[in-house]
Amino acid sequence: GAVVSQHPSRVICKSGTSVKIECRSLDFQATTMFWYRQFPKKSLMLMATSNEGSKATYEQGVEKDKFLINHASLTLSTLTVTSAHPEDSSFYICSARDTRGQSSYGYTFGSGTRLTVV
Amino acid sequence: KNEVEQSPQNLTAQEGEFITINCSYSVGISALHWLQQHPGGGIVSLFMLSSGKKKHGRLIATINIQEKHSSLHITASHPRDSAVYICAGADQFYFGTGTSLTVIP
Numbered sequence: 001g002a003v004v005s006q007h008p009s010r011v012i013c014k015s016g017t018s019v020k021i022e023c024r025s026l027d028f029q030a031t032t033m034f035w036y037r038q039f040p041k042k043s044l045m046l047m048a049t050s051n052e053g054s055k056a057t058y059e060q061g062v063e064k065d066k067f068l069i070n071h072a073s074l075t076l077s078t079l080t081v082t083s084a085h086p087e088d089s090s091f092y093i094c095s096a097r098d099t100r101g102q103s104s105y106g107y108t109f110g111s112g113t114r115l116t117v118v
Numbered sequence: 119k120n121e122v123e124q125s126p127q128n129l130t131a132q133e134g135e136f137i138t139i140n141c142s143y144s145v146g147i148s149a150l151h152w153l154q155q156h157p158g159g160g161i162v163s164l165f166m167l168s169s170g171k172k173k174h175g176r177l178i179a180t181i182n183i184q185e186k187h188s189s190l191h192i193t194a195s196h197p198r199d200s201a202v203y204i205c206a207g208a209d210q211f212y213f214g215t216g217t218s219l220t221v222i223p
Contacts, residue, residue, distance in 0.1 A: 038159075043204060043213040091159055107151065109161035 002098035006110025023094035029074035030096035124214035141205035149208035
């Protein structure tokens with residue numbers, strides 16, 4: 001079945017530094033990927049839609065300059081948290097849909113990245 | 119008010135019990151996802167359905183688009199089913215708050 005690989009799974013960084021999270025579709029091409037954020041004991045919140053070869057579409061309230069998204073190829077999207085602060089600490093997760101139609105279960109999710117900013 | 123409401127928020131069951139999780143939504147959606155999130159955070163998409171019923175192993179999902187309601191059923195529940203179950207509109211914008219299920223041996 002469709003697989004989405006996300007890494008790193010956990011990262012701890014110092015305040016003020018930048019962190020890059022990668023999301024790869026391993027056996028299918030994903031023209032569109034989605035990035036979510038999840039706060040403790042809360043549900044997922046869509047941050048942005050990543051489109052291959054074009055600019056990402058950000059949800060209201062999500063800072064474009066803070067959360068840089070690049071979707072340079074059909075199998076890779078990256079989320080860079082720039083100048084990270086403790087309030088950026090969260091669980092970030094990506095998803096993609098296998099448009100070949102082989103996934104009857106909808107979207108495939110990455111395993112998530114637990115970011116801690118100290 | 120959240121556009122997608124789930125009930126119950128928390129559920130504890132004995133192994134073997136039949137479990138039902140409900141999802142009601144107030145927005146127009148073309149299809150609905152049921153997701154399973156394990157304690158480690160990883161998410162698995164269980165179903166995407168736009169009408170009727172789907173079955174996968176011990177899991178059954180139903181949806182009534184007119185009534186804007188969906189249910190996820192787990193038959194013969196097992197401790198490994200313990201997870202958070204989330205329903206979400208297929209357009210990715212609307213997520214339920216999740217149902218935390220604990221199945222006790």
